[in-house]
Amino acid sequence: MQRAGTELAAPVRRTRVMVRGVVQGVGFRPYLYGLATDLGLAGQVTNTGDGVVVEVEGEPEAVDRFCARIVPDAPPLAHVESVNTIDLPATGGSGFTIVPSDTAGPVQTLVAPDTATCGDCLAELANPADRRHRHPFITCTHCGPRFTIVTGLPYDREHTTMAGFPLCPECAREYHDPADRRFHAQPIACPFCGPRLRLVVTDTGAGIEEDPVDAARSLLAAGAILAVKGIGGYHLACDATQPEAVAELRRRKARGDKPFALMAGDVAGIEHLVHVGPVERELLTGRVRPIVLLRRRHAVRRGPGRLAPADAVAPGSPDLGVMLPYTPVHHLLLGTAHRGTRPAAPRLLVMTSGNVSGEPIVTDDDEALDRLAGLADAWLLHDRPIHMPCDDSVVRVCDSRALVLRRSRGYAPLPVTLPFPVVPALAVGGDLKNVFCLAQGDKAWLSAHIGDMDDLATQRAFGRAERQLESITGVRPGLLVTDTHPAYRSGAWARRDADGRPVARVQHHHAHIAAVLAEHGVEDGRRVIGVAFDGTGHGGDGAVWGGEFLLADYDGFSRFAHLAYVPLPGGDAAVRRPYRMALAHLRAAGVTADQDLPCTAACPPDELPLLLRQLDRGLNCVPTSSMGRLFDAVSSLTGVCHHAGYEAQAAIELEAAAVSSGVEDEDPRYAFRLTGCERPDAAPLAADPAPLLAAVVDDVRLGVPAAVVAARFHLAVARLVRTVCAAAHEAAGLDTVALTGGVFANVLLSSACARGLRADGFTVLRHQRIPPNDGGLALGQLVVAARAAAGVDDGRGSAPRE
Known part of the structure; x- marks a missing residue:
């Protein structure tokens, strides 16, 4: 019984909260500090290897x-995956503090990607009264570098490449002020505490005294090529409105006809060149700011600040790859943060990866001065080290949805949530567009874009990136996974690095399909009709596959149908010279390759008889079912592209031609002939393109425009997909189709296939966040192998199900 004159003590509760996800390096501790203070709660918050741990005490x-506001009001860069609470005995403490990070225990938290400069920082960058006016490294808790500067976890300044830049008194005050936007923002700095920007010119090899940005602008205006150090590596830059400068950069980099990316100050600066829809605008102006492939306008106006000509930047491409500034240096170069009497800012810059062709992007300053010496006239560099290389991401829009073609800056190292748990594993991907994947439990981490594994420097970069991703994810793989191709360099790396660990092998196109399933969270045991179209993949029968219809789940697959085999004359030589594939397809179709056909005319006279003899005798002619090679053949047959200077050039230019045609109606003459038995237990169907090729030849000889032929061909391939999937549905009762492989980066084809399949009642799964090309291969490899002991290498690989 309560005594007179006394009051019951107010109830007090203490709760420990474990917050997991992307919660370090994004202002989460300051956010929780402010939230607790506003609510009058005592306690503390700290970073750990597992996430953020906060204890709060006060009125229940x-x-x-x-606890209810942790997720809804989280900082913009945070991504909360779980919140777990447990009640503790009250301690009667007062006040709320941020305590030093707890470095004990395993690392299991997530690192944030690099993020474009936020609006608040841009306002300060442009404000002459602000102490960070024109500071090239302005950042706060809402923006700036993260993944590329992290050297360890928990995420504190001493675990970043900013550790060598002690905070000046004013920055230290901001860092420790709970009311400041830079409270516990690890990368912050100012003009007094560094880092420093400088310009080095070729002539002297030394820095110049005037403002580096102003001097760089002057050099760009004079037609110079600059090596510009960014967040994840160097770019090579020139004024995109000067065709001579663009051509010189193309020559120095041995770029061939491969398109360059552009950087514009704002969306208005590119609207005269490309079509910008709402999804494209959101991608361009958002936090990630990838390169966005935008459909070119047919008539490009000329004049001051105009791209002259557009074909110097992206010859033969239906798109221009465009990005907007995402670092303070970019904003300063393009004048978006300062207008005035300083040297005029360029309106459009070519921005391409700073590397020698075939090598990984350069990140180290001394290496840049050496490796880029033959490419750049000057270097705009700084002394903040880049710990992890990270190329620009590439995205295009398909049916009003983003389709990631290269998943790198801004996306890596965000994890993919898997539909089932897996053992700790490393999948090493393929040899083109290499990306590897680490996974444990229900999380998979894809690396940033590594590149093509032909070059020894790229293989070394692979090893460094793999060790770094292990260090920040805490995954220690006990299983390694590779492609079944016996000569892949990625597979050789895995076997060398296995150190007694088992190595699993997964068939190329099975991995592509599994990647779509994993991206969409398809549950274990659900089979689909997988359509995997690409250029090259090692088949179980020793042929080069690439036009595949598989009945598949994570456990395995059966080959229901494929593009009919044709010889691949000379291997890679046929890839580089599409006319060889055109002649091979005509030979297989029984069509005479007379001199009036563009592909025959493109073949050098001394090569033609040797090629025909090679095809007759089958010398160095591996059979292929590749859909990518059929696109090459039609591209050359119509006179669009006979020589490919970069991967998929012939197919890209064929798509460009088709887009410009305006053709929407199918031509019944453009058809594939299906042979075989439509039973899952029988030999697979073969889709013979002979009737289609005969129709193409007829139209070419009649003078039908190449654009019309290209459009009819695309529609014919889409019709083939509908026809075979309908047959697979009848045979196996499956009603979900997964479209994957590099050919489906072609949005014209992807859209036509999806539209037709949905009209037929199918559920269609397509890539969005994971690339359809080999950049997504590792995810599929991993989910196939890491979920079952049957994936351990027994010399057979991931064999088709009998």
Whole structure:
């Protein structure tokens, strides 16, 4: 019984909250500090290897409100995956503090990607009264470098490449002020505490005294090529409105006809060149700011600040790859943060990866001065080290949805949530567009874009990136996974690095299909009709596959149908010279390759008889079912592209031609002939393109425009997909189709296939966040092998199901 004159003590509750996800390096501790303070709660918050741990004590209602607001009011760069609470005995403490990070225990937290400069920082960058006016490294808790500067976890300044830049008193005050936007922002700096920007010119090899940005602008205006150090590596830059400068950069980099990416100050600066829809605008102006492939306008106007000509930047491409500034240096170069009497800013810059062709992007300053010496006239560099290389991401829009073609800056190292748990594993991907994947439990981490594994420097970069991703994810793989191709360099790396660990092998196109399933969270055991179209993949029968219809789940696959085999004359030589594939396809179709056909005329006279003899005798002619090679053949047959200077050039230019045609109606003459038995237990169907090729030849000889032929061909391939999937549905009862492989980066084809399949009642799965090309291969490899002991290498690989 309560005594007279006394009051019951107010109830007090203490709760420990474990927050996991992307919660370090994004202002999460300052956010929780402010939230607890506003609610009158005592306690503390710290980073750990597992995430953020916060303890709050106070009135139970206030504690409940605190826990309820953790996710909805989280900082913009945070991504909360789980919140777990447990009640503790109250301690009677007062005040709320941020305590030093707890470095004990395993690392299991997530690192944020690099993020474009935020609006608040841009306002300060442009404000002459602000102490960070024109500071090239302005950042706060809402923006700036993260993944590329992290050297360890938990995420504190001493675990970043900013550790060598002690905070000046004013920055230290901001860092420790709970009311400041830079409270516990690890990368912050100012003009007094560094880093420093400088310009080095070829002539002297030394820095110049004037403002580096102003001097760089002057050099760009004079037609110079600059090596510009960014967040994840160097770019090579020139004024995109000067065709001579663009041509010189193309010559120095041995670029061939491969398109360059552009950087514009704002969307208005590119609207005269390309079509910008709402999804494209959001991608261009958002936090990631990837290169966005935008459909070119047919008539490009000329004049001051105009791209002259567009074909100097992206010859033969239906798109221009465009990005907007995402670092303070970019904003300063392009004048978006300062207008005035300083040297005029360029309106459009070519921005291409700073590397020698075939090598990984350069990140180290001394290496840049050496490796880029033959490419650049000057270097705009700085002394903040880049710990992890990270190329620009590439995205295009398909049916009003983003389709990631290269998943790198801004996306890596965000994890993919898997539909089932897996053992700790490393999948090493393929040899083109290499990306590897680490996974454990229900999380998979894809690396940033590594590149093509032909070059020894790229293989070394692979090893460094793999060790770094292990260090920040805490995954220690006990299983390694490779492609079944016996000569892949990625596979050789895995076997060398296995150190007694088992090595699993997964068939190329099975991995592509599994990647789509994993991206969409398809549950274990659900089979689909997988359509895997690409250029090259090692088949179980020793042929080069690439036009595949597989009945598949994570456990395995059966080959229901494929593009009919044709000889691949000379291997890679046929890839580089599409006319060889055109002649091979004509030979297989029984069509005479007379001199009036563009592909025959393109073949050098001394090569033609040797090629025909090679095809007759089958010398160095591996059979292929590749859909990518059929696109090459039609591209040459119509006179669009006979020589490919970069991967998929012939197919890209064929798509460009088709887009410009305006043709929407199918031509029944453009058809594939299906042979075989439509039973899952029988030999697979073969789709013979002979009737289609005969129709193409007839139209070419009649003078039908190449654009019309290209459009009819695309529609014919889409019709083939509908026809075979309908047959697979009848045979196996499956009603979900997964479209994957590099050919489906072609949005014209992807859209036509999806539209037709949905009209037929199918559920269609397509890539969005994971590339359809080999950049997504490792995810599929991993989910196939890491979920079952049957994936351990027994010399057979991931064999088709009998």
